[in-house]
Amino acid sequence: MLKKTKAAKKWFIATAVLSSMLLLLSACGGAGSAGGSSNAAAPGQSKPAGSAAPKDLPKINVAYMPDMHGSTPIVLGEEKGYFKEAGIQVNAVKFLSGPPELQAMASGDIDIAYIGPGATFLAAQGKGTIVAIDSLNTGDMVFATQKSGIKDWKDLKGKTVGVPKGTSGEMILNLGLEKGGLKPSDVNILNMDVAGAVSAFVSGKVDAVAIWAPYTAEIEKQVGADKIVKLGDNKTFFPDYVFPQSWVASPKFLKEKPELVQKFVQAWTKANDYRIKHIDEAVQLTSKFTQVPEDSLKIQVGTTQWLDNGEQANKFSDGTVNKWFESLEKLFVQNGSLQSVVPADKFVNKDVFQKAVKQ
Structure with missing residues (x-):
């Protein structure tokens, strides 16, 4: 029988909640x-x-x-x-x-x-x-885990980010990378579905995630707002970019x-x-x-x-x-x-x- 770690328990809880969303x-x-x-x-x-x-x-x-x-x-x-x-x-x-x-x-x-x-x-x-x-x-946001050491867009270099590609979440991520003087190739971007991206963040398998509400609220509930670094959202790029x-x-x-x-x-x-x-x-x-x-x-x-x-x-x-x-x-x-x-x-x-x- 597999021993449930704390991360595994968090993953299970997040997945269960997400299934209803x-x-x-x-x-x-x-x-x-x-x-x-x-x-x-x-x-x-x-x-x-x-x-x-x-x-x-x-x-x-x-x-x-x-x-x-x-x-x-x-x-x-x-x-x-x-x-x-x-x-x-x-x-x-x-x-x-x-x-x-x-x-x-x-x-x-x-x-x-x-x-x-x-x-x-x-x-x-x-x-x-x-x-x-x-x-x-x-409602699109980029979150980083506190333990990743990421505090600004430029800190995403070399880090792993989960994002459903082809979405407005990816658009916000790309704008943030540009703001930090980076290119998508400077980051390890993992293409995930919504449930996978949220679960990966909650369980600590990725350093950051580009996702949208209401899933951002679910992340804050599972991880704790004090353990999350919010790098930016749509409003960060207003009025140059509106969505x-x-x-x-x-x-x-x-x-x-x-x-x-x-x-x-x-x-x-x-x-x-x-x-x-x-x-x-x-x-x-x-x-x-x-x-x-x-x-x-x-x-x-x-x-x-x-x-x-x-x-x-x-x-x-x-x-x-x-x-x-x-x-x-x-x-x-x-x-x-x-x-x-x-x-x-x-x-x-x-x-x-x-x-x-x-x-």
Whole structure:
């Protein structure tokens, strides 16, 4: 029989807790920030509770992620009747990351999708047209263990860092390395899924980790905040880099059925403002739909900068939104996801949102 060490016990506890949280692999992106390419779940169709839409209404296949960014507008759109009012019905299909959504979009199975910052490069490649900004992510963080001796970005040289590659967590790590005068090749970067990265940090198998909320809160709970060195998060790089989470339409669907995209965004704007004004109710409804614990969703709320419709319309108009995405593209060029920066107006459609707000 194997003797359980203290580290092994911590690993077991962290893994057990994480198993109940894996629905939040979006990432911010993904999200997480999980707009990255790893940990994609096989899509399954489900629909929020609410009054059923008439069967003769046109149907839109929408990819969602089980969190406050990628689910809540769908839940509220159904619960509050916004989709029905707009004259559409939504078939909600669950995903856990952006790339599989865009693949499904390319095959014609998905018409509109939510993506985190990490999948923005796919829109820049012409695989999706951004029609709304869901929110700005501030929950990606890089943690180092106290025993590693890491106190600043430059101290990561030669150290081992766990990160789910292709996510906004990796983007924050790369920005931090640049800030510390390092290159990714100066660090031993291990590509891990979310659960593996958190467990490796808790058990001391890596010196640092690049991850996002609510997993950062779980790390602090298991390890102890006093034993963690926080090197930085999204806000460390504001305003040069902002991390928008978006709703994208299939370019083909937008071209062939622009009226349906317009109706979806019209309903989405109502859900967006309702979410901001009634966040506690939004958390409860989203938890019921996604089966993600309310406490986990509340953590995500705390690491999100929400944009009401008026503020978003202004940022579309004055070019701020385009600047956000073109700055992110520079990061994608650096990591090889893009060959060059594409003008944002090639993959961002501001007219759809602005028309929806005016209506």
